Amino acid sequence: MNFFRDRDANSDVFDDPKNDPTAASPSTSPRKKQKFDIGPPGNSTLDTADDDAALASLRKRMAGPSSAKAGLAKDQDEINKIIYEVSKGSKFFENERKKDAQTTERINALLARRDQKLLQVPPGSNEWLSIERKIEDLATRLENSRDLSRTILHTDIDMFYAAVELARDPSLKGKCFGVGSGVLVTASYEARKYGARSGMATFVAKALCPHLIVVKNDMQSYVEASQKVMAVFEQYDENLAKASLDEAYLDITEYIEQHGGTIDQIVQQLRDQVRSETQLTVSVGIAPNTMLAKISSDRNKPDGQFRVQPDRKAIVDFMRDLPCRKIPGIGRVNERILESLGVSTCGEIWNKRVELWLALDGKIEWLIKAHLGIGNTVVEPSKREERKSVGREHTFNPTADTQALLDLLKESAQRVEQDLERLDFKGKTITLVAKKDNYQRFSRARTSTRLVHRAEELYDITSSLLLQEIEREGALSLRLIGVRVTHLVDLRGAAAGEERLRKLFQTRQSNGEAQGEEAAQVRPRKTAHEWQQEEERQLALAIKQSLEGNGDPFQEVHDLSQDDATTQVREASPTIALALSKSDEAGPSAPLPSSNAAAQCPICIKPIQGSNDQLNAHIDACLNQSQLDPPSRASPQPPPSHRADSASAPKKKRGPLDSFVRRSNK
DNA sequence: ATACATACC
DNA sequence: CACTGGTATGTAT
Numbered sequence: 001m002n003f004f005r006d007r008d009a010n011s012d013v014f015d016d017p018k019n020d021p022t023a024a025s026p027s028t029s030p031r032k033k034q035k036f037d038i039g040p041p042g043n044s045t046l047d048t049a050d051d052d053a054a055l056a057s058l059r060k061r062m063a064g065p066s067s068a069k070a071g072l073a074k075d076q077d078e079i080n081k082i083i084y085e086v087s088k089g090s091k092f093f094e095n096e097r098k099k100d101a102q103t104t105e106r107i108n109a110l111l112a113r114r115d116q117k118l119l120q121v122p123p124g125s126n127e128w129l130s131i132e133r134k135i136e137d138l139a140t141r142l143e144n145s146r147d148l149s150r151t152i153l154h155t156d157i158d159m160f161y162a163a164v165e166l167a168r169d170p171s172l173k174g175k176c177f178g179v180g181s182g183v184l185v186t187a188s189y190e191a192r193k194y195g196a197r198s199g200m201a202t203f204v205a206k207a208l209c210p211h212l213i214v215v216k217n218d219m220q221s222y223v224e225a226s227q228k229v230m231a232v233f234e235q236y237d238e239n240l241a242k243a244s245l246d247e248a249y250l251d252i253t254e255y256i257e258q259h260g261g262t263i264d265q266i267v268q269q270l271r272d273q274v275r276s277e278t279q280l281t282v283s284v285g286i287a288p289n290t291m292l293a294k295i296s297s298d299r300n301k302p303d304g305q306f307r308v309q310p311d312r313k314a315i316v317d318f319m320r321d322l323p324c325r326k327i328p329g330i331g332r333v334n335e336r337i338l339e340s341l342g343v344s345t346c347g348e349i350w351n352k353r354v355e356l357w358l359a360l361d362g363k364i365e366w367l368i369k370a371h372l373g374i375g376n377t378v379v380e381p382s383k384r385e386e387r388k389s390v391g392r393e394h395t396f397n398p399t400a401d402t403q404a405l406l407d408l409l410k411e412s413a414q415r416v417e418q419d420l421e422r423l424d425f426k427g428k429t430i431t432l433v434a435k436k437d438n439y440q441r442f443s444r445a446r447t448s449t450r451l452v453h454r455a456e457e458l459y460d461i462t463s464s465l466l467l468q469e470i471e472r473e474g475a476l477s478l479r480l481i482g483v484r485v486t487h488l489v490d491l492r493g494a495a496a497g498e499e500r501l502r503k504l505f506q507t508r509q510s511n512g513e514a515q516g517e518e519a520a521q522v523r524p525r526k527t528a529h530e531w532q533q534e535e536e537r538q539l540a541l542a543i544k545q546s547l548e549g550n551g552d553p554f555q556e557v558h559d560l561s562q563d564d565a566t567t568q569v570r571e572a573s574p575t576i577a578l579a580l581s582k583s584d585e586a587g588p589s590a591p592l593p594s595s596n597a598a599a600q601c602p603i604c605i606k607p608i609q610g611s612n613d614q615l616n617a618h619i620d621a622c623l624n625q626s627q628l629d630p631p632s633r634a635s636p637q638p639p640p641s642h643r644a645d646s647a648s649a650p651k652k653k654r655g656p657l658d659s660f661v662r663r664s665n666k
Numbered sequence: 667a668t669a670c671a672t673a674c675c
Numbered sequence: 676c677a678c679t680g681g682t683a684t685g686t687a688t
Contacts, residue, residue, distance in 0.1 A: 086677090087677095087678080090676085090677075090678080091678095092677085092678050093678090096678090099671090102671095180679085181679095182677080182678075182679065183678060183679045183680095185675090185679090198675085199675090199678085199679080200678080201677065201678035201679095202677080202678090203676080203677045203678080204677085204678070243674090243675080244674090244675050245675090246675085247675075328673085328674075329672090329673065329674085330673085331672060331673050331674080332672090332673095333671085333672060333673090334672080334673090387682085388682070388683060388684085389681085389682060389683080390681090390682090391680095391681065391682080392680085392681080393679095393680065393681080394679095394680085395678095395679065395680085429667080429668090431668090431669095439678085441670080441671090442669075442670080443668085443669060443670075444668085444669085445667080445668055445669080446667095446668095447667070447668090480679095480680095482680090482681095484681090484682090
């Protein structure tokens with residue numbers, strides 16, 4: 001949603017008479033050099049007012065992306081100040097400052113361009129009226145498409161991870177605690193009162209809340225809890241759209257038709273059911289579209305529900321005073337930009353519609369929709385074939401050692417290969433992503449003529465991109481590196497069905513289960529429910545992976561590849577096995593295992609019933625568990641030891657890569 | 667096609 | 676001291 005991105009001030013259509021049939025005067029002569037010939041310079045000689053504004057903005061930025069969302073702390077200004085104080089001086093902080101200044105510059109240029117256009121299109125002029133008419137037409141068109149017939153829910157489990165932890169350890173009740181390590185994934189309401197937020201560095205949270213207890217996350221129990229809750233939701237809409245482990249959209253229109261009852265009653269019943277079955281509370285938004293439902297679920301949080309009546313006037317009233325920031329898609333940057341244009345609430349969008357049109361080059365349909373409260377009315381599970389990219393990245397202690405970087409890159413490549421293998425995709429465009437030690441991100445990409453998926457190829461391409469970059473720039477001190485693959489091709493699509501079937505067939509045999517059932521799962525034409533099961537598993541995996549960042553995920557690969565578990569993993573799950581085989585042998589294609597192991601989890605050694613998917617899900621959960629709670633794993637034969645600084649903390653059992661993992665639990 | 671920024675959880 | 680990871684998407688060039 002980057003409508004606001006400033007473009008070269010000189011490339012604006014209204015500057016160019018031939019692009020603007022309505023331009024009153026051709027006076028603007030071709031491109032002059034001056035960048036700020038219009039409007040205030042904005043980046044020279046700051047007066048104290050500017051300083052204050054910059055400081056306020058920066059403090060707000062440092063408070064983090066979620067600070068404006070919810071939580072109502074006592075004194076947000078005070079909190080922002082503390083965050084600012086404990087953060088300032090760090091490289092992270094300096095980078096934030098830089099980005100904030102960039103935003104300010106963009107805003108200044110944007111305002112300047114708007115002002116210039118206002119000279120050409122003064123209020124009340126024919127051009128102005130013509131724009132007003134266009135917006136009116138747009139609004140009419142949108143209004144005609146408004147659909148109030150669906151009853152859509154957005155469900156949001158209250159402080160999900162924290163709630164699960166609370167259920168596991170009731171002594172946390174009433175205390176300030178957060179879940180995560182290095183960065184909080186969630187915070188208890190008690191901790192939120194002090195300003196602790198998800199996404200916040202734990203050391204910052206501790207500065208705000210000295211008694212904060214930090215609990216490390218345990219994805220397995222979150223996945224389990226999520227499945228239980230989603231199972232309840234599915235009774236109300238089997239076609240629900242899971243947005244994450246703790247959020248979902250449901251269309252309960254049919255349910256209401258079939259079961260009767262008022263909407264509020266049914267939602268109350270749903271929430272009661274979740275509470276009694278899982279001890280978790282959910283907040284629910286009820287509305288005729290997903291956007292309104294999402295905004296509404298925040299309204300009576302925690303443990304509440306809020307309904308926007310399916311009535312045009314009720315909706316417009318609801319939107320009128322709503323801060324723009326609440327609109328999904330408007331983050332802290334766009335919030336600032338809109339604010340600079342005099343728009344803080346959705347109601348004000350309409351007041352400033354012409355100015356917005358001028359400033360945003362006519363691309364304001366999305367804002368008008370927000371103003372009118374019009375949104376998506378179709379709820380359906382996401383489809384795997386809609387996936388656009390697969391990637392891995394990893395943060396470590398900054399290093400400029402080329403070999404070290406290459407090794408880390410290889411790890412990422414291997415993990416991407418695993419993911420591609422598991423997901424059954426190959427891709428064409430390979431991107432190296434990296435973050436310098438000053439937090440500046442960059443990426444370099446190359447697209448191949450062939451479909452790539454193997455770690456070796458991924459590594460070959462990205463490493464050459466990295467080397468190229470080092471050659472160009474000299475030493476490159478990085479704190480993050482990763483690999484991403486785009487332009488994916490779905491191997492499960494008809495063409496590749498054959499190979500897929502063979503693989504699953506083998507797995508099923510090794511599970512000692514009937515084959516007919518499996519075939520049903522492989523058929524391209526799945527029932528909605530089957531699609532959902534698949535999606536559920538993939539979603540769980542995705543979420544799990546997105547949160548495993550602090551444990552040293554890389555270590556696991558090495559360890560597993562060298563102890564007994566590996567062998568069993570291979571026997572139990574060809575998918576995982578194939579992926580692992582390349583990480584320790586670098587061989588392009590280890591043969592599929594031929595032996596038939598018992599259907600037993602290689603990690604917890606428990607027997608497993610169920611489909612291949614369930615088996616995989618279990619193994620993944622176990623892998624994750626063992627990762628968060630490191631078993632007494634022998635760590636033989638460490639990978640290349642280039643870490644000069646690995647001696648730093650001998651306290652814990654540390655793997656050779658540990659020195660690259662800065663955020664261990666504290 | 668590539669690079670980068672923004673957003674979401 | 677200390678600030679994530681995975682994916683989607685929009686814009687610019």
